[in-house]
Amino acid sequence: MNLYTDPINIKESSADSRKPMSHQIEAIDSLNKYFNLNGKKNVQQNGLLVMPTGSGKTFTAVNWLLNSGVARGYRILWLAHRQELIDQTNNEFRNQAPALAKYGIKKLRIIPVSGIHFKMSQASRYDINICSISSVANKYGYRFIKRMLGEPGLEKLIVVIDEAHHAVSPSYQKVLKRITQLNPNRILLGLTATPTRMQDYDRKRLFDMFNVTVNAESNIGHSKGYIYEVTLKNLLISGFLANPVYKKIETNIAGEIEYLITEDDEAFFNKFGELSEKLKDQIAKSSSRNKFIVKQYLDNKNKYGKTIIFALNQNHCRTLYEEFKKAGVKCDYVISDKVGAQDTIRKFKENKFDVLINVQILTEGSDIPDVETIFLTRQTNSDSLLMQMIGRGLRGPAVGGTKEVNIIDFHDTWDKFVFWLDPEQLVIESIGDKTPSTEVKNNNDNEGVIEIKSQYTPWDIYIKLYNRMKANVISKEFDEVLPVGWYAVLNENGEDVNVLVYEDTLDGFKYIEKFKDKFIKGKVNATAIISICFNKCNIKPKESGVKLILDKLYEDGEMPIYYTFEEREVLDPKIIAAKMNQLFVKDEEKEEWLKEIFESTPLLKQIYKLFYIFKKTVFNSYQLKKEAEIKSEDERIEYNIIDNMYDLEDLLDEVLKENTFLNKDNLLSIEWSDTVVKSWLALCCRWTIEDEQDIYKIYVNKLMSSSQVDREVIKYLIYHELLHKNGFFKHDDKFRELEWKYPNSEELDGFMDEMAIRYKLDIPNKEMTYESQIADDVITERVVDIKLDKDKDILSKDNDTQNVKKYKYCRNCGNRLPKDANLCDKCGNNTRY
Numbered sequence: 001m002n003l004y005t006d007p008i009n010i011k012e013s014s015a016d017s018r019k020p021m022s023h024q025i026e027a028i029d030s031l032n033k034y035f036n037l038n039g040k041k042n043v044q045q046n047g048l049l050v051m052p053t054g055s056g057k058t059f060t061a062v063n064w065l066l067n068s069g070v071a072r073g074y075r076i077l078w079l080a081h082r083q084e085l086i087d088q089t090n091n092e093f094r095n096q097a098p099a100l101a102k103y104g105i106k107k108l109r110i111i112p113v114s115g116i117h118f119k120m121s122q123a124s125r126y127d128i129n130i131c132s133i134s135s136v137a138n139k140y141g142y143r144f145i146k147r148m149l150g151e152p153g154l155e156k157l158i159v160v161i162d163e164a165h166h167a168v169s170p171s172y173q174k175v176l177k178r179i180t181q182l183n184p185n186r187i188l189l190g191l192t193a194t195p196t197r198m199q200d201y202d203r204k205r206l207f208d209m210f211n212v213t214v215n216a217e218s219n220i221g222h223s224k225g226y227i228y229e230v231t232l233k234n235l236l237i238s239g240f241l242a243n244p245v246y247k248k249i250e251t252n253i254a255g256e257i258e259y260l261i262t263e264d265d266e267a268f269f270n271k272f273g274e275l276s277e278k279l280k281d282q283i284a285k286s287s288s289r290n291k292f293i294v295k296q297y298l299d300n301k302n303k304y305g306k307t308i309i310f311a312l313n314q315n316h317c318r319t320l321y322e323e324f325k326k327a328g329v330k331c332d333y334v335i336s337d338k339v340g341a342q343d344t345i346r347k348f349k350e351n352k353f354d355v356l357i358n359v360q361i362l363t364e365g366s367d368i369p370d371v372e373t374i375f376l377t378r379q380t381n382s383d384s385l386l387m388q389m390i391g392r393g394l395r396g397p398a399v400g401g402t403k404e405v406n407i408i409d410f411h412d413t414w415d416k417f418v419f420w421l422d423p424e425q426l427v428i429e430s431i432g433d434k435t436p437s438t439e440v441k442n443n444n445d446n447e448g449v450i451e452i453k454s455q456y457t458p459w460d461i462y463i464k465l466y467n468r469m470k471a472n473v474i475s476k477e478f479d480e481v482l483p484v485g486w487y488a489v490l491n492e493n494g495e496d497v498n499v500l501v502y503e504d505t506l507d508g509f510k511y512i513e514k515f516k517d518k519f520i521k522g523k524v525n526a527t528a529i530i531s532i533c534f535n536k537c538n539i540k541p542k543e544s545g546v547k548l549i550l551d552k553l554y555e556d557g558e559m560p561i562y563y564t565f566e567e568r569e570v571l572d573p574k575i576i577a578a579k580m581n582q583l584f585v586k587d588e589e590k591e592e593w594l595k596e597i598f599e600s601t602p603l604l605k606q607i608y609k610l611f612y613i614f615k616k617t618v619f620n621s622y623q624l625k626k627e628a629e630i631k632s633e634d635e636r637i638e639y640n641i642i643d644n645m646y647d648l649e650d651l652l653d654e655v656l657k658e659n660t661f662l663n664k665d666n667l668l669s670i671e672w673s674d675t676v677v678k679s680w681l682a683l684c685c686r687w688t689i690e691d692e693q694d695i696y697k698i699y700v701n702k703l704m705s706s707s708q709v710d711r712e713v714i715k716y717l718i719y720h721e722l723l724h725k726n727g728f729f730k731h732d733d734k735f736r737e738l739e740w741k742y743p744n745s746e747e748l749d750g751f752m753d754e755m756a757i758r759y760k761l762d763i764p765n766k767e768m769t770y771e772s773q774i775a776d777d778v779i780t781e782r783v784v785d786i787k788l789d790k791d792k793d794i795l796s797k798d799n800d801t802q803n804v805k806k807y808k809y810c811r812n813c814g815n816r817l818p819k820d821a822n823l824c825d826k827c828g829n830n831t832r833y
Helices: 022-034 057-072 083-103 133-137 145-155 170-182 200-209 212-218 232-238 263-270 277-299 314-326 341-349 383-391 414-421 458-466 506-514 516-522 526-533 543-556 565-570 573-583 587-600 602-608 611-621 648-658 711-725 733-739 745-758 797-802
Strands: 045-050 075-080 110-113 128-132 157-161 187-192 243-259 307-310 331-334 355-358 373-376 404-409 469-477 483-490 496-502 562-564 667-672 682-689 695-700 783-788 807-809 816-818
Touching: 022 045, 022 057, 022 232, 022 611, 045 057, 045 200, 057 075, 057 083, 057 157, 057 187, 075 083, 075 133, 075 145, 075 170, 083 110, 083 128, 128 133, 133 170, 145 157, 145 170, 145 745, 157 170, 187 200, 200 212, 232 483, 232 496, 232 602, 277 314, 314 331, 314 355, 331 341, 341 355, 483 506, 483 543, 483 565, 496 506, 496 543, 506 516, 506 526, 506 543, 516 543, 526 543, 562 565, 565 602, 573 587, 573 611, 587 602, 587 611, 602 611, 648 667, 648 711, 682 711, 695 711, 711 733, 711 745
Parallel strands: 045 187, 075 128, 075 157, 110 128, 157 187, 243 404, 307 355, 307 373, 331 355, 373 404, 667 695, 682 783
Antiparallel strands: 243 469, 483 496, 483 562, 682 695, 807 816
16 A cells, blocks of 8 residues: 555554644744635735744644645645755654544545655645645646645645745746646645845745735734744744754865875876866865864764764865774765765765765755764755755754754854844845846856866766875864843834854853943943954854844843743753642643743743743653654446457547547557556557558557546547657657647646546556656657568457567657667756666
8 A cells, every 4th residue: 555645544553642832833823823714815815934044833733734724625836946945744643633523524635756666646635735846846747736635725725845945946836837827726835944135026026926025014924924933042042942052163275285186196197288277276175174173073073973074175084084984983974966865865864974065066955963963074055055054954953853963164154053043134125126047156066177078987087186285284172152142122113133142152152241231321332342352252242132132122121031942951841840840740731830930930931932932841851752653545446348349440539530730640550458558548559561651559458448438538649659650759848738738638638647646457557757758747658669571461359469669768758769778969968767
């Protein structure tokens, strides 16, 4: 039984033990307040949910979609841009599906659609469709959107865009336009961790798309115009995330770079022209820094533990892996073109090795909560990329993560890191209506790669030069930066704001407290205070935060309340829950006791704001950990084959009458196959006889001879084969244009693609194709060419099928090739698959 497609039996299944945390409860409440789901609001509803990496965006959204959307009869379409996100979301929906039992829902149908899952033509009748945007937006998938939505989706539909900062791209815009045409009242929810540091033009488009600007101006939703937002700073304060211990390390090359190149080496390199100084400098720095990076890990191996390393580019990733391996460290690496990347990530999750090196493949959708250390060995100007990289290690104990995470930075990203923890208020009005500038992007992955035509690859040259260079690396390690507490203040809008305090800045704030009377008397501004009180600090507090503290000081004569992380740890929900269960049995008594604690403890009010959120968090915290148990049902029905169910000659005549541009000249016959064939549904065979015209036969698979197959399906197959017979031998754009003009072709194609998952058939589900492949993904037959001497007999029907040539398609350019071809004769791509 295929768990991906069989409906989940809600009554027989049980969810895992996870419950929403305090910020997730707030987010779900905000979603319910923002969207009107009673089905009576005849306007588009668009909104953006902002939750940083590690906060449980997917868990939160799925929880709301099931309990508020599916429970009210909404069909769900979840769009994402990467395969990993499809798998992650599919698993999340399945694990939480049993929650629907309380609404009387008995079954739930979920389907993942992507190049390695199912196809758009197979996605109908499903309550939840989790799709890669490329599968929906390409010309094959796009035509099935209406079929996927079905009647329920044309009435009630929630569209979710995961990593919504990608939503301004043409593919998303194309798909959303089509969906909105089909259902003008659809609901659109965007999920993102990184909405604020995009290019101005793209950010404006994103905010317009999700009504952010209008909401902010009209005081709808969050003050910034989002449905809800929680910052990493607030998650850190609440104890949901691990405490980040930031350490900066500077590395530089001292003196001259030494080139240990022999005459043979020089002759080798001269084959490929002169190597640029830029390339040699890059490789030398990489070679010397790699050894230092490995040493940094080895010197702190017990402390750093399970580590993810972000490398500069693919060459750097591979050489760094070799250095770690030589040092005896259990490690592996993943890059985009390495086979088995997801299997490597799975093994890392299972603690089969200690260090995983990558470039960018782990930045979105890869959930590895128990990571203890992040190495940032690459420079990045992208705040969103930095957020994604560091976020891989910030899962706290509440979600199976660690209490602290080490962030070892070999580039100075502190300013970006602080922005990420504590982003400034975004001034939406300042975003201009700019047109996008045209830029030539510099791809670091290709920097320094030598273009050659020989038996050697760029990697051969790179690694040879890498191993021949020597340089003296000097380093400077800075003190660790550790957050220790926060001040609770109000901003000018009266909203709660927390100002983080780090170990390095704590003495500076104490200095303000000590000399507060003098500062009050002189009304000293924030800039001067930072210069006076924090002059010995390696890092300086943000001026905006100091100003809020001074506003409170100058208004009330007292510093705002300062809370420490040590105080917060004592008030951990699990500790409170354990004490509560020790003292009381009845829920009423527990609730009364919790209320007394909440009302008498300012820190709890500061973290949770509302009592019911605090109460729910405590009650949820002592649930025993339990994995979900999902039971599925095989709803496929029996399939019956009836000999000669349809008269193929009659159907052929109908097709020709309805499509006068086709003819049956030189068509010897149209026949059912003698047996069920697993590789095609219909087949057009062509014989070329010397000095005579081509002769054709059409076969229809006996599998299709059934009362459960509508006669229009058979006519569509015949129409398809007649197109081949009439000169359209390749499944190119012109062929598809004609094929798809057949009435209701989307439904007919969909029926055939779904046969293996609708009926109990002893045939495999149609082979999945890579999305980059120009695939024959509607009907799997081929035109078969057979050359005969004119004196030979036409092959019998049994022999015809034995002489069918087997083909495959190049995944790079789409060129049709023999099944056993190892190389594409058009583009040179490796085709050993």
